Amino acid sequence: MSDQQLLEIVKNALIKSPWVSHLNCGSCNGCDIEILAVLTPRYDVERFGIKLKGSPRHADVLLCTGSVTRSMAPRLKRIYNQMADPKFVVAVGSCATNWGVFHNCYNTLGGIDKVVPVAMYIPGCPPRPEAIVFGVYKLLLKLASLDLEKQEEKDSVSNLTQEPIRSEEVTT
Amino acid sequence: MKISMEEIKKEVKTMESRELSDQTPVLRVEPNRLLEEMRKLYDLGLTHLSTIIALQVDNKIQIDYPLSSPLNKKLAPAIFVETIVSMDKPKISTIEDIYPSAVTYEREVTDLLGVEFIGADHRDKLLLPDDFPDNLYPLRKDYTGKELQQKLDELGVGYNPTIPLKEEEDYVMAVGPQHPTHKEPIRFKFTVEGEDIKNVELRLGFNHRGIEKALEQGTWIKNLYLIERICGICSSAHQLAYVLTAEKVDKILDQVPDRAQWLRVLVSELERIHSHILWYGVLAHDGGYDYMFHITWRDREDVMDLLEMWTGNRVNYAMMTIGGVRRDIDENLRKKMIIKLKKLRKNISKHKEVMEKEKTFLARIKNVGYLSKEDAIRFGAVGPTARASNINFDLRKDVPYAAYKEIPFKVYYRSEGDVYATMAVRLDEALESVEMCLYVLENLPTGDIAIKVKTRLQEGEAHTRVEAPRGEDIHYILSDGKNAPYRHKVRAPTLANITSLMYRFKNMQVADIPMIIRSIDPCIGCMERVTFVDAKTGKTKEISGQELISKANRRYRLNEKIKIFEV
Numbered sequence: 001m002s003d004q005q006l007l008e009i010v011k012n013a014l015i016k017s018p019w020v021s022h023l024n025c026g027s028c029n030g031c032d033i034e035i036l037a038v039l040t041p042r043y044d045v046e047r048f049g050i051k052l053k054g055s056p057r058h059a060d061v062l063l064c065t066g067s068v069t070r071s072m073a074p075r076l077k078r079i080y081n082q083m084a085d086p087k088f089v090v091a092v093g094s095c096a097t098n099w100g101v102f103h104n105c106y107n108t109l110g111g112i113d114k115v116v117p118v119a120m121y122i123p124g125c126p127p128r129p130e131a132i133v134f135g136v137y138k139l140l141l142k143l144a145s146l147d148l149e150k151q152e153e154k155d156s157v158s159n160l161t162q163e164p165i166r167s168e169e170v171t172t
Numbered sequence: 173m174k175i176s177m178e179e180i181k182k183e184v185k186t187m188e189s190r191e192l193s194d195q196t197p198v199l200r201v202e203p204n205r206l207l208e209e210m211r212k213l214y215d216l217g218l219t220h221l222s223t224i225i226a227l228q229v230d231n232k233i234q235i236d237y238p239l240s241s242p243l244n245k246k247l248a249p250a251i252f253v254e255t256i257v258s259m260d261k262p263k264i265s266t267i268e269d270i271y272p273s274a275v276t277y278e279r280e281v282t283d284l285l286g287v288e289f290i291g292a293d294h295r296d297k298l299l300l301p302d303d304f305p306d307n308l309y310p311l312r313k314d315y316t317g318k319e320l321q322q323k324l325d326e327l328g329v330g331y332n333p334t335i336p337l338k339e340e341e342d343y344v345m346a347v348g349p350q351h352p353t354h355k356e357p358i359r360f361k362f363t364v365e366g367e368d369i370k371n372v373e374l375r376l377g378f379n380h381r382g383i384e385k386a387l388e389q390g391t392w393i394k395n396l397y398l399i400e401r402i403c404g405i406c407s408s409a410h411q412l413a414y415v416l417t418a419e420k421v422d423k424i425l426d427q428v429p430d431r432a433q434w435l436r437v438l439v440s441e442l443e444r445i446h447s448h449i450l451w452y453g454v455l456a457h458d459g460g461y462d463y464m465f466h467i468t469w470r471d472r473e474d475v476m477d478l479l480e481m482w483t484g485n486r487v488n489y490a491m492m493t494i495g496g497v498r499r500d501i502d503e504n505l506r507k508k509m510i511i512k513l514k515k516l517r518k519n520i521s522k523h524k525e526v527m528e529k530e531k532t533f534l535a536r537i538k539n540v541g542y543l544s545k546e547d548a549i550r551f552g553a554v555g556p557t558a559r560a561s562n563i564n565f566d567l568r569k570d571v572p573y574a575a576y577k578e579i580p581f582k583v584y585y586r587s588e589g590d591v592y593a594t595m596a597v598r599l600d601e602a603l604e605s606v607e608m609c610l611y612v613l614e615n616l617p618t619g620d621i622a623i624k625v626k627t628r629l630q631e632g633e634a635h636t637r638v639e640a641p642r643g644e645d646i647h648y649i650l651s652d653g654k655n656a657p658y659r660h661k662v663r664a665p666t667l668a669n670i671t672s673l674m675y676r677f678k679n680m681q682v683a684d685i686p687m688i689i690r691s692i693d694p695c696i697g698c699m700e701r702v703t704f705v706d707a708k709t710g711k712t713k714e715i716s717g718q719e720l721i722s723k724a725n726r727r728y729r730l731n732e733k734i735k736i737f738e739v
């Protein structure tokens with residue numbers, strides 16, 4: 001099998017069934033319970049092949065909630081480094097996007113993108129489950145349009161972060 | 173013979189006594205007599221220490237110990253014991269021998285205000301990051317929040333990805349999406365011998381954001397929205413405690429309209445229902461009973477719909493305001509809510525029927541993580557955790573606030589003291605809450621929903637304890653007449669339950685860890701990594717929370733032994 005074929009398979013697998021992992025970096029829990037609601041029968045993202053994994057090593061997408069606390073920042077970085085390429089980070093919630101309500105708190109650093117590159121922002125406090133589904137769907141669209149051949153040369157992540165996609169039309 | 177407050181006051185040698193704005197008695201004792209007086213008060217029945225409130229006043233540090241009794245109803249409202257120490261090298265003796273739950277509160281005070289507790293073992297940081305500078309204490313008034321933030325940025329706290337994370341302490345993350353009920357990632361270190369748990373250690377604070385300091389820079393109104401984001405699951409409990417305290421400080425509590433107080437109860441009870449369903453759903457999941465997890469969460473969406481119909485948001489409802497509530501209910505909405513609530517009642521009864529009878533599931537939770545009544549009192553357990561250990565105490569009944577006095581309801585408590593009992597109590601409470609909501613909707617008084625208040629509150633000091641879904645939640649405010657609090661102290665229920673949780677692990681097996689942790693409904697990120705230490709060889713090993721749960725499930729299903737260490 002040629003490299004090109006292999007890459008195609010990887011890409012297809014990624015779009016058809018992205019595995020996500022979830023990390024609480026200092027959130028209020030609001031976004032976390034909404035992420036869980038996305039899994040349960042009413043919203044049921046598993047029908048799109050999205051599966052939640054406990055370990056970031058198995059995941060393609062990391063869903064981060066909360067503004068990063070000073071204690072979690074080094075850990076977030078580590079967990080990010082443990083994920084296999086290609087990998088994407090989704091910032092769920094206003095405080096993960098842009099510090100939000102915690103901007104006065106001394107032990108927080110700011111949005112997730114202060115620490116790791118973010119591919120996708122889902123604002124809302126908390127975003128509705130529909131918004132989270134929509135956000136992940138937008139990410140998949142973006143992935144589908146990737147040219148993996150070039151992608152290998154360029155860094156897939158930095159490429160994505162240059163033009164972040166926002167799904168605010170859902171929440172506003 | 174049950175002793176009353178007046179008699180208590182006579183027993184204690186006070187330097188002076190005063191009252192908070194809400195008439196809570198404050199007994200000020202000399203620092204060197206603290207231990208003695210505390211022991212006396214404990215023996216008189218004031219066995220529950222809610223938290224330790226410390227604050228800087230001028231050049232002194234004032235430390236308050238709110239005490240109350242879960243058994244003697246006359247002493248249910250809190251009484252404050254206060255002592256004052258000087259600012260340079262503040263020292264006070266520890267009370268951990270009398271109140272074991274004081275350990276976490278004392279460690280918190282040491283972290284945030286630099287008070288040393290004499291007689292305590294060497295204590296590591298509990299809340300602040302490992303690389304936080306040693307002689308910087310966030311809650312002292314040396315720096316404003318902004319300055320503190322700048323200083324920490326200059327020092328690069330948290331920026332350095334290569335800080336030497338302690339060998340076994342690094343790599344902690346909130347457990348995967350199946351466990352999002354957690355407010356902050358927490359780390360347990362278990363010492364095991366074979367499959368038996370010998371010892372547990374704990375590290376908190378991965379989610380410490382510094383909200384208390386930030387509150388001092390907000391305004392009374394702005395703080396409403398930061399307060400509810402302490403925890404997204406009990407957001408309205410925190411908000412309610414805050415507005416009640418602020419109203420007590422401003423002495424307007426009796427002017428708040430009845431309708432507002434009733435609506436406050438309604439939103440609190442709806443929140444309790446959603447929180448309890450969430451809890452026992454995740455309990456089922458942890459016990460390998462995923463079918464029930466999905467069923468309960470499907471039915472939970474009904475409460476979320478109710479909350480959304482009324483408040484406009486599914487989480488963080490922003491319903492409370494100082495002087496009332498922010499949204500009214502009209503006739504149309506009222507009828508719709510009643511229909512939904514009746515459906516909910518039917519569903520919850522079904523959950524109850526299934527979860528209390530399913531044999532394989534019961535095998536996982538019966539006789540697991542036992543906590544006796546005496547221990548629950550000694551370790552200061554609160555809420556459903558305490559009620560599962562045969563303590564008939566509920567702040568809604570015993571220290572009524574908002575409109576709870578006028579609404580009939582029953583307090584459920586059980587004597588088993590195991591994980592099963594904590595589940596049964598919550599199932600009953602969820603059903604009772606549905607009844608309460610229906611009662612509120614059918615008997616709602618007419619009138620305004622809020623009064624106008626000034627943007628600055630009077631000078632004063634007050635505290636409130638409310639029954640959040642997880643137990644007692646205490647807020648304390650000191651106002652100096654400006655447009656922000658001088659000090660605002662919050663103690664969420666989970667911190668109170670941590671001490672008894674550690675105790676529950678004694679003599680249990682590794683396979684029971686996930687269920688026991690779940691028993692207190694931790695509003696903290698659970699263990700993605702759990703560290704095990706072999707008691708014989710001292711070897712350590714980490715495994716992930718997910719792995720642990722699947723091992724535990726296999727242990728029960730296939731009777732496979734759990735091997736952490738190769739023999």
Ligand code: SF4
Nearest residue numbers: 027028030093094095
């Ligand atoms: S965005 Fe809002 S709901 Fe989500 S974690 Fe932050 S504060 Fe909580």
